[in-house]
Amino acid sequence: MLMAILVMVGLAAFFGALLGYAAIKFKVEGDPITDQIDQLLPQTQCGQCSYPGCRPYAEAIAKGEIGINHCPPGGDSTIQALADLLDVEPLPLDEEAGEHSDVPLVAIIREETCIGCTLCIQACPVDAIVGAAKLMHTVIADECTGCELCLPPCPVDCIDMIPVPQSTDNWVWPEPATLGKIPIKIEVKA
Amino acid sequence: MQFDTRITSLVNDAPDISQLMKQVLYALIPAVATLLYFYGWGVLINLVLAVVFALALEGIALWVRGKPVKPFLKDFSAIVTACLFALTLPPLISWWLILVGLFFAIIVAKHLYGGIGYNPFNPAMIAYAVLIVSFPLQMSQWPGAYSVTGEWLSLSDSLSIVFGQMDADWDAITRATPLDEVRTGLITGQSYQDIVAGDHFGWLSGVAWQWTSLAYLLGGLYLIKARVISWQIPVSVLAGLAGVAALMWLVDSSIYASPLFHLFSGATMLGAFFIATDPVSASTTPFGQLVYGASIGFFIYVIRTWGVYPDSVAFAVLIMNMAVPMIDYYTQPKVFGDSGRAVHGKR
Amino acid sequence: MNTLIQKLWKMRGGVHPAFHKDDSTRQPIQHTAIPPQLIIPLQQHVGHLPDLKVAIGDTVEKGQMLASVSAVGIGAAIHAPTSGVITSIEERTIPHPSGLAGSCIVLDSDGKDDWGNQRLAPLADYRECAADELLQRIEQAGVVGLGGAVFPSEVKLASAGEGNVETLIINGAECEPYISCDDMLMRERAEEVIVGIDILMHLLKAKRCLIGVEDNKPEAIAALNSALETLGAAGNAGHGQIEADQGSNTQLSGDSSDSASLAIQTVSPIASAPRIEVVAVPTMYPSGDAKQLTRILTGIEIPKGVRSPSLGLLCHNVGTAYSIYEAVVAGKPLISRITTVTGNGIQSPQNFEALIGTPFSFLVEQAGGYTDKAERLIMGGPMMGIALPSDGLPVVKACNCILISSRDELRLNDHDPADDERLVMPCIRCGKCMQACPVKLLPQQMYWHARARDFEKVAEHNLSDCIECGACSYVCPSHIPLVDYFRFAKTEMKAQQQAAIKSSQSRERHEFHEFRKAREKAEREEKRRKQKEALQKKKAAAADGKAGEGDSKQDAIKAAMERAKAKKAALKAAAKNKQDNSDAV
Missing domain, CATH: 3.30.70.20 (Alpha-Beta Plaits)
Structure with a gap:
């Protein structure tokens, strides 16, 4: 009985020490998640998310103060990318923040x-x-x-x-599936 | 003058899917003729029933999935699946077994995975595997070859047996296949040489089987020549099988069958040239195809020798179908200029 | 004469389309009449938009520079193809797959085709010229690669450097179906091409030159060999002089007559002739891709990201060699090119020496007009060309062929919904695309990833190595427009990259903006603080000053009062004295 307890305690102590060591040894430096979020944001700095710029919004997301769906310029693709990064469910764009323009x-x-x-x-x-x-x-x-x-x-x-x-510089070859359905020419409003 | 610009990748002028499939069907003609000669009307009934069922099932599946029926039916892929499946069946098998098999081939293995091009497993082999696991007795009732029994069953009798109007005297009709005979013979302690000394064995394998295998080989060589299939898969399947068989045969030729026997027995040739080469479920890179084919050859031998099934081509192919994505990933060819010989070649 | 036996390396992959080249090689190259109006796009080359040198209303002479190489980077100059008046400089649809507009100079020709004094001085003794001088001439003449890349030749040659190139490869393979402009050029102007090659070899100090020509052009090979023999024999004879009469073609157009008059240049014999070899390469599309031809001829695979001169190689098109000859020996800038007008939509398919800026419709008219099969217009060949919406578009430097044909003859894969013969079927992973790919890519995997918009994976499968030759699309049994997926993926990835660059620039700019605002705020606060301090100091100082002043005032008042007192006392005393005095009187 005593032996068993000792063994368990010993094991617990050993693994605890191991985990503690690993935590120190493999510590992740800094807080790169904010940088990663900031990388995914469109950098329009429009403030539609109610934060003064993309970086503050990224910081707020990292802290969990606000959802990932308040960035109208980024739209669904940014929400999806953020959801992938943070491993959360993608949400529809917050309509109060604004509308996404393709x-x-x-x-x-x-x-x-x-x-x-x-x-x-x-x-x-x-x-x-x-x-x-x-x-x-x-x-x-x-x-x-x-x-x-x-x-x-x-x-x-x-x-x-x-x-x-x-212009011919930023023109993108139409995706084949859309051929015949969408005219290739895009009217440019003067 | 204004012109239509709705042109994509401009020219496309090569045989399309239906033409490729038709060539596969042409290549099956010698084998079908040989089988007809040895096994009679049952072979033809199998083929006709399988094609009819396959087209019906394919049409229903396409209609249910909301796909254009006509162009997809015209691609001949269902017919090829049906024919390959029919050729693996024993003649005179009940019609509903063909239907069950094709249901698994067309509906489950093909359309539930997204239709042509999306099936990870060979549909004909799925059908064969389902039947042999579920109905082992019916699937191993091979009638004796006409050359052995000397009895030619009439078309009406054949039809009656297939549609269950007449009970066949299975004990009288069926004969063990050479593979079965060798396996059971070896289990009961006979030596390999004694077993194949029987008069219905030819110089390669069973008489009917060796000629059928040669017919498949002929068709397969045509497919390679017509560039419908590449040489890598059939050659590596045969080499893989023959290699392992030769090794074991050299170890002890009295308890292991000869490599030639393996090559010309059962569905080896059919599998190597027509089944394993199904592009959708096979590896696509040249080196990957060699790995894929050799592994199939290896598994054919292993399952035949130490397994319990009459033949093992289907299982070997299905096992390797599973490994295809991994094989393809690790065998990507090096791109142009990446071959490390960016120096003057020897002149 | 050549004792070298050229070993050939086999090309990997490739396809054998129907070549249809005989259609347009039955007649000699025709000079066109001068079209009434030319539309000259500014962007006809790889690089920056050139700087305009003319304005609307200007009268220009033939060969006059309309726009010069951009001051900001590489590019090519544009010249007036004929004399006339600039009536407009505006956005017009240009021959580009997007169908978008670009800046174009519109030149109304006066029909005189007058060079004035715009012709560059012929450098007939180019072998005496320094490389720099020749490079300058090539730049001045606006020569670009005519094989299709339209990369400025001067930049390509200058970056190769002198003496680095051991083997100069001249690309006369012309592997794409229908196109025969290089073939006709080699047949009819072989000597000029050889002289052009000699200029290049002199310029690069190349040791040898291999001219790769597909073996379906025996006439071109024979013409080049006989030109080599003539010019080389002259070279060996020592002082033999031969006339390189490039204008032997006596056509009605002004161009031919003046090139004849001017190009009766005595070209010195070609000493490098023994080091030039014409090599027949097997006919197989796309052997005319520069990297493929290099491999076929030398066995060297030029890896991605490696510049060919670092391997001792450089590849130029025959058409470019000819243009260099014209620029150097004839003093003629690149104002015309040989263009094949062909297809079953054309009455009389043939090659033209067309002025840059000539509308397609004008050339079609010269070729006898359309047949009833004119359904599609393609600039370039059927494999790699681009479909264009209108025959009003102009010939540009890249325009080697105008193909007008019916859909059926081209075996076009344009996904007509009514056409269930050529419906796009799912990929059956047959691997035929991979077998056809000359660069050993896996088009099928790239297709899956491009369709899923997983561009990272497409890039991992080396999309950037794809030469868009169309061999994979050509063989696809499912009629999948593979190359379109790759072009889509390439342009989309480029757009994404640009967006990423812009977003990181925006981030930096925003950070700087924030920093600037913070700094300004800090500066303002600092200023305010300083002002406040100064004010306080002043106040303090003022307070001190007030106190001091007050004292002095009081002192002054005191003093004044004292003075007043004293005065009063004095007055009193005086009055007293007076009184005393009066009392005394």
Whole structure:
């Protein structure tokens, strides 16, 4: 009886020590999960998730403060990727956060209307608008993430969101299954 | 002038599935003729019933699954499955066993897995395996060859037996197959040489079986020549089987059958050229095909020699079907330029 | 003369389509009339969009540079194919599978086809020229690879470097069905091609040259060999001079007459002729792929990511060699190319020397017009070409063939729902695609993964090595458009990569934005703090100052009061004295 107890205690002590050692030896450094989440987010920095940018949202997800379905620009594919990463069930996109658009958008300033107030420059999270006070502003299309944060501050509503223009550089060969159903040509709104 | 741009990958001008399948059927003609000669009308009845049942089941399955029926029926794949299955059956087997077998082949093994192209297992072999496990007695009632018994059963009598109108005198009709005879003979202590000395044994195997095997071999060589199948699988199946058989035969030729006997008995040739080469369930990489084929040959020998079933091609093929994804994964060929000889070749 | 016996290596895979080359080789190369309007896309090459040198309304001469190599990176110059007026510079549909528009220069020709003084000075004694000078000329002339890659030749040659290339491979295989432009070029202008090769060999300091021609072009092989003999004999004779008259073809067009007048150049004998060898390679598609031809001729497989010059090799197309000849010896920029117009949709299939920018419809008209079989328009061959929507599109530098044919003759696999003969069936894993693949890929596995959009797995199966030759699609018994899946996967992966790059850039920019905001805030606070401090100091100082000033005021008041007192006292005393004095009086 005593022997049995001793053996059990001994085993328990041994495995406990082993686990403790393993925990120290194989400790994962830092908190890479936030980085991993941040990698999957679209980096539009739009704040539609109610956090000021993608990184804070990633931190909030990592802490479990908020669900994975509050990122409209990422849409279902981002939700799926996050679900895979975090091993949770994918959820439908939170409608309160906004709607997902399949077509990537960029902002464009109607330059004849712009009064040069610089408000949009301050609003842009990626510094993609250039201009100076009382001078016309313009959007660097390549840098614009389509976050729409510049729209509300504009006092004269001179900023429009347009689909990213198709060119031979960003054109994607149509997936064969869709041939014959969807016309290959995509109308670009001027 | 405006043109239609609805063109994908432009030209496609090679035999399509139905043409490939038809060539397989042509290649079966010599074997069917030989079997007809030795076993009579039962062979033809099996084939006709199997084709009719297979087409009916295929049509129903396609209709239920909402697929276009006509083009898929026209691909001949169901007919090939039916013929291969029918050729593994003993002649004069009851019609409903054919139906049961084809139900498993077409519905379970093929359409429940997604139809043509998606079945991980060879449908004809699934059908054979189901029947031999479930109805071992009926599946081993091989009538004696006409050359042995000298009795030619008329078409009407054959039909009556198949449709259960007439009870066959099975004890009188059936003969043990050479494989069975060798196995039981060896179990009862006879030497291999004594067993094959019987007059119904030819110089390779049983008389009927050796000629049938040669007919399959002929058809198989045609398929290789017509590039319907690649040489890797049949050659490696035969080499795998013959290799193991030769090894054992050299160890003790009185208790292990000769490699030639194995090659020309049972369904070896049918399996090597027509069954194992079913592209859907076989390995696709050249080296993988060698591994796949040699393993089938190995398992044919092992199950034949130490197993209890009359033949083992079906089980060997099904076992290796399971291993195909793994074989393919580990035997990817090296891409162009990756062969490590990016230096001047010897001139 | 050549004693070398060229061993050939067998190509792996490949297919034997119906070649249909005889249709378009019955007539000699025709020079077209000058089309009334030319549409010249700016992007006709790999690299950056060139910089425009002309404006709307400009009158240009033939050969005038319309756009020069981009200042930001590699590219090729564009020249006016004929003289005329630039009427527009606008977005027009370009010959691209997307059917999208690109910037084009629209040139209304004046019919004079006048070179003015735009012709480059002929460098007939190119062997005296330094490599740099020749490279500069090739760049100036806008020469790009005419085999289909349209990569700027100058960049390719310059990056190969001098002396690195031991074997120059000239690609005259032309393995794709229907196309015969290289075949006709070699038949009719073999000497010019050889001179072009000699320029390349001189430029690269190559030790030898192998011209690979498929053995279904015996006339071309014979023409090249006889040209080698003529030019080489002249070389051996020492001072024999031969005339390389490239304009022997007396056609009505202005181009031929002026090339004749100008190209009566005395070309010095070709000393390198003994080191040039014409090799007949077995006819098998796609032996004309540069890497495949290299392997067939030398046994060397150029691995992915390895530049061929590092293995002592470089491959150029015969058409490119000819263009280099024209640029160097004839001083003619790349303003025209030989284009095959063929297919059963064409009345009289043949080859044309077509000006860049010529609308397809103009060429078709010159070839006798359409037949009733004109159902599809393909630029390039049936295996790798691209289907185009309209015959208003222009000939570009890459346009080796205009194929107009019926769907049935091409055995097109275009998935007409009404056509259940050629319905796409499921893959039966037959492995025929793998056997046909010249680069030893597993098209079937790539297809499964591409269909599942598992692009990581597709990449693992070496999608980037796929040359899109179409051999797998050609043999597929299930009629699966494999190459379309691979093109889709390639472009989609590129788009995803671009998106990933953009998102990481956005992240960096946002981080910088946040940092900048934080810094500005910190700076503002610092400034405010400093201001506050300064104010406080000032206040303190002011307080001190006020106190001091107050004292002095009080002092002053005191002093004033004292002074006043003293004055008063003095006045009092004076009055007293006066009073005393009056009293005394």
